[in-house]
Amino acid sequence: MKILIVAGPFVSLREPYNGGTEAFIVEHANELVRLGHTVDVIAKDADEKNLFQVIEFAESPLSMKDNSYRPCTEERGQQHYQSLQYGAFDVSSYDVIHYNSYIPEIYAIGALFKTPGVLTLHLPPTERFILMYKFFIKHAPVVPIGISGRMSEQWGTFLGRDVEVILNGIPIERWKLNTRNAEGYLLWSGRIAKEKNVEAAIQLANHLQKPLKIVGAIFDEAYFRDYVLPQLNERIEYISHVTQQQLSKIVAGASAFLATATWEEPFGLSTVEMLASGLPIVGFNTAIPPELRDKKVSIAVDSHDWRDLIEPLAIAKNAEPEACRAFAASFDLAKSTAAYVKVYERIAKKPKK
Structure with missing residues (x-):
């Protein structure tokens, strides 16, 4: 399968990792490649030892700082600019898109795509993420996945649906x-x-x-x-x-x-x-x-x-x-990745609307 994993265009996957989400993305993507899949990851960068391909969205050469209409720093403006580039990215060649991002613009754009997706719920429900994910799931052909039983239960309450569980794993x-x-x-x-x-x-x-x-x-x-x-x-x-x-x-x-x-x-x-x-x-x-x-x-x-x-x-x-x-x-990581592959295969068989 050809799989696109979305971290975020300004999210670094270099060690030391910013958190568990970055560690999961790297290890899961590498294991998928070992299993024979083609894997691209949208991120800022990653260590050269990794097996997957990094898709980078460049910053603008123009200033993105705004002190008037929509006040924001140069850094935040560049982040908005990079995130919105996802809308111009061609996802048609991928069998599945696996979302692991915390960036609202990613989901606003992802809701327009018809490629089947998986959304891993890495964090507990908060008002911001509840609204963001409910919107995304309503408009996109995506399956939410909880990384533990309590994440599944909590998110299931807010999403109004059962949430599958795939426990995280590590390369033991x-x-x-x-x-x-x-x-x-x-x-x-x-x-x-x-x-x-x-x-x-x-x-x-x-x-x-x-x-x-x-x-x-x-x-x-x-x-x-x-x-x-x-x-x-x-x-x-x-x-x-x-x-x-x-x-x-x-x-x-x-x-x-x-x-x-x-x-x-x-x-x-x-x-x-x-x-x-x-x-x-x-x-x-x-x-x-x-x-x-x-x-x-x-x-x-x-x-x-x-x-x-x-x-x-x-x-x-x-x-x-x-x-x-x-x-x-x-x-073990192999067990976790195998469970995700089963979900990928299941949703990829469904015809695109």
Whole structure:
């Protein structure tokens, strides 16, 4: 099949990834190519090692800044210009279009196309995305897909229809299985923002007098300045944003991974990556979806109180690396991609209206 995957014309697919969506797009596209499909991805750029072709939309040589009629910065103006180029792009040769974008203009234009599509719902419903996706699904021949049971349930309520579930996956073999390091440091990884709640991990580490390494891009500068930076010291360390290979090396010295987000994680690729590396997970129910929970290797508590993680952390200390990896194997990339291919084949058989 010939498949077009839409990330966004100003979305970079280079490591370190901006988030789980970018990681999913890259790994899924590469796996599709390995299966013999032709895959193009609309994005700003990607690492040269990838197997798929990147379709780039250029910025305008003219200024896109507007201080009067529709005030916007040069950057935002160029983003609008690039997004609208999708309307001039010929999609007729593709069997399926797979949407993974958060850009309104993409969906406004995509609603005009008759090529069958898949829309992966990577984020929980918000007012903006509900309106955007309801409009798109009403006008385009597209099938929505939830990346976890709770995403399917939440979106099904707002879309007024059943939403299929295809759980995310990772290339398990790429994550090195580490030997047991029960006395190692605690590890937290994710974007630095209030809803990710790295504060809870810091409070837990301070209470236990254990080292903590914090990894991730700073999305909220004020939050980092006020709630994270003042607590950094020789024991509480911020490492910044890293590639998957760099993260794998950091994981090797850890004893457990802390998942402390107070918002409902749609899936949690980082949780699977840590488990694949042999590292047990301890965290809040909001941070660990039901599919990723296990009483021994991925323990979730119905709480947002860091104190409630003390006992589960003691249990996780006994988790064997092999058991962690065995649980992670349920979320292998090949399984996820195969499920998407079945959907592609099903919708591609339907005649175009």
